[in-house]
Amino acid sequence: MKYAKYLILLVAILALIPQGGLTQKTSDPQFKVKLDFDRWHDTDELYADMRKLAAAFPKFVKVSSIGKSYEGRDIMLVTVNNPDTGSELSKAAMCIEANVHGNEIQGGEICVYTVWFLMENYGRLDQITKLVNERVFYIIPTINPDGRQYFFMSPSGSARTGHVPVDDDSDYQFDEDKPDDLNGNGVVEQMRKYVPGKGNYRISRTDPRMLEPVGFGETGDYILLGREGWDNDGDGRVDEDDFGQYDGNRNYPTDWQPNYIQSGSMDYPTQIPEARAEVEFLSAHPNIAGIQSYHNNGGMILRGPGAEAMGEYPSADVRAYDELGRNGERVLPFYNYIVIWSGLYTVHGGFIDFTNDGLGIISFSNELWAEGQYFTSPELKEQQKDPNSPIAPQKSRYYFNDKLEFGEEMTEWKAFKHPQFGDVEIGGSWKKFTSRVPPRFMLEELCHRNMAFTLYQADEMPMVKLGDMTAEKLSGDVYRVFVDITNPKVAPTILEKAAQNNTVRPDLLTLEGKDLEVISASWIGNKETYKTNPNVTSFIDQKNLKRILLRNGTPGRTSRTIAYFVKGSGDLKVTYDSLKGGTVSKTIKLQ
Ligand SMILES: [Ca+2]
Ligand SMILES: [Ca+2]
Ligand SMILES: [Ca+2]
Numbered sequence: 001m002k003y004a005k006y007l008i009l010l011v012a013i014l015a016l017i018p019q020g021g022l023t024q025k026t027s028d029p030q031f032k033v034k035l036d037f038d039r040w041h042d043t044d045e046l047y048a049d050m051r052k053l054a055a056a057f058p059k060f061v062k063v064s065s066i067g068k069s070y071e072g073r074d075i076m077l078v079t080v081n082n083p084d085t086g087s088e089l090s091k092a093a094m095c096i097e098a099n100v101h102g103n104e105i106q107g108g109e110i111c112v113y114t115v116w117f118l119m120e121n122y123g124r125l126d127q128i129t130k131l132v133n134e135r136v137f138y139i140i141p142t143i144n145p146d147g148r149q150y151f152f153m154s155p156s157g158s159a160r161t162g163h164v165p166v167d168d169d170s171d172y173q174f175d176e177d178k179p180d181d182l183n184g185n186g187v188v189e190q191m192r193k194y195v196p197g198k199g200n201y202r203i204s205r206t207d208p209r210m211l212e213p214v215g216f217g218e219t220g221d222y223i224l225l226g227r228e229g230w231d232n233d234g235d236g237r238v239d240e241d242d243f244g245q246y247d248g249n250r251n252y253p254t255d256w257q258p259n260y261i262q263s264g265s266m267d268y269p270t271q272i273p274e275a276r277a278e279v280e281f282l283s284a285h286p287n288i289a290g291i292q293s294y295h296n297n298g299g300m301i302l303r304g305p306g307a308e309a310m311g312e313y314p315s316a317d318v319r320a321y322d323e324l325g326r327n328g329e330r331v332l333p334f335y336n337y338i339v340i341w342s343g344l345y346t347v348h349g350g351f352i353d354f355t356n357d358g359l360g361i362i363s364f365s366n367e368l369w370a371e372g373q374y375f376t377s378p379e380l381k382e383q384q385k386d387p388n389s390p391i392a393p394q395k396s397r398y399y400f401n402d403k404l405e406f407g408e409e410m411t412e413w414k415a416f417k418h419p420q421f422g423d424v425e426i427g428g429s430w431k432k433f434t435s436r437v438p439p440r441f442m443l444e445e446l447c448h449r450n451m452a453f454t455l456y457q458a459d460e461m462p463m464v465k466l467g468d469m470t471a472e473k474l475s476g477d478v479y480r481v482f483v484d485i486t487n488p489k490v491a492p493t494i495l496e497k498a499a500q501n502n503t504v505r506p507d508l509l510t511l512e513g514k515d516l517e518v519i520s521a522s523w524i525g526n527k528e529t530y531k532t533n534p535n536v537t538s539f540i541d542q543k544n545l546k547r548i549l550l551r552n553g554t555p556g557r558t559s560r561t562i563a564y565f566v567k568g569s570g571d572l573k574v575t576y577d578s579l580k581g582g583t584v585s586k587t588i589k590l591q
């Protein structure tokens, strides 16, 4: 007995050792594919990451090309589909695309993150497993691979455009004077000249890295010479004709407007090969029921219309958009759900106007990254109201650069001998991986939160279900059949706008059976009251009641009952066939 207390102690120690012994691994499980979401990937690396995912998850992930860019790069399509749960076209698809503006790169990283997250968590998280089993994902990580590549290769970080040549200055030469990195530090900066007492700028008293214009009647010590560069073609202008310089997101068919109304739209819709390839791909995949088009920046969840003259969406569509958008604001703090023309600016011929109005797809465009994310707490926001605070809006980026990015974001002014302007200084510029994109250490969160919104949208795409089905014998071979049709999701199978524009084939409700004759069909309010008081809600007045066309499809979050009177015997098969809500069948016996 005298060892009893040691025995109790031993038992207590053993109880503290985790099952499996002291050597058991207690870290998170390793991922199958190790990718990095804290650095930027050029077009080749972005594609290589997608190929890695396809190789690791070959059953689900397929990599293909929807066409070639102007410079001959593939426009990669990554398809995520579980073939065991049906073919692609039998399921609603979420299409995610990014980077139409070459410098808006982070959407590409979100695309990789999305495929990676879906695959690593398939079979691990029930919600993800279900989503992958029920839906298809079409992901175009960059719709402008030339523009993305140029953003990485060139010192200039401002190129929205693709690379179809355009003569910006009407001198019959195309793209003849591009930006130059004269001092070879990888950044196209600003140029200034020191002209003591004769300039119109002076060193800012707030921060010596800033220049500020002098007041009326004063003189400064500097003049600004514009962007770093020189006059390559001797026309007296510097950097006046870069690659392209059109806007790929103004070249889509819906509400396209010519250049004199909106510059950058090119000569006709889908003139640029990337827009054409995308329009062809989308048109060939009518199962696409959701679009996300990633842009930057400003922290917005945008929806159409792009122009006021297009008119507001029908109210049923607005309700669906609003519910999705408001939940988006919850998973994306700092992002506001807004309409393009009223909240941002007017866009004609934009991509998501084409996908909503032209193809009947619920479409969002997230403007990724908001500078407000630098200073997140209410206390810091309060401090920012004081103009003398080191994080007052004008100074906040410098503060962030110094204290959190260790000087990574900015270039300092340095002397340079310019071939045309003599002694100048070059510098004072933000590098390209700043401002429009998050700092690297904040990239993964941006990827995850935006993905979460898009997966939520994917989950709320329409999904038709056939509920209760009953057949009651009335007399001889005449039966009364009730069929419940449900769409529990937020999105309707056919947008109101799509029904108005006839852009989506109507849903089809078909009956099949031996010697089947359909006497009547009608929507009813309630099965039970209908039996005693058959006040028909609405008769379906179509010629062929075996194949009813539902122009407005099935709205979101509704359950409806259709009552048929039929003549026949044996099996009766009911099929609801929706391009965007899936195809479902059920069979009952007429007996
Ligand atoms: Ca030119
Ligand atoms: Ca430079
Ligand atoms: Ca020039």
Ligand SMILES: [Ca+2]
Pocket (backbone or CB within 6 Å): 165, 166, 167, 168, 174, 175, 241, 242, 243, 244, 245
């Ligand atoms: Ca040009």
Ligand SMILES: [Zn+2]
Pocket (backbone or CB within 6 Å): 101, 104, 295, 296
């Ligand atoms: Zn953009």
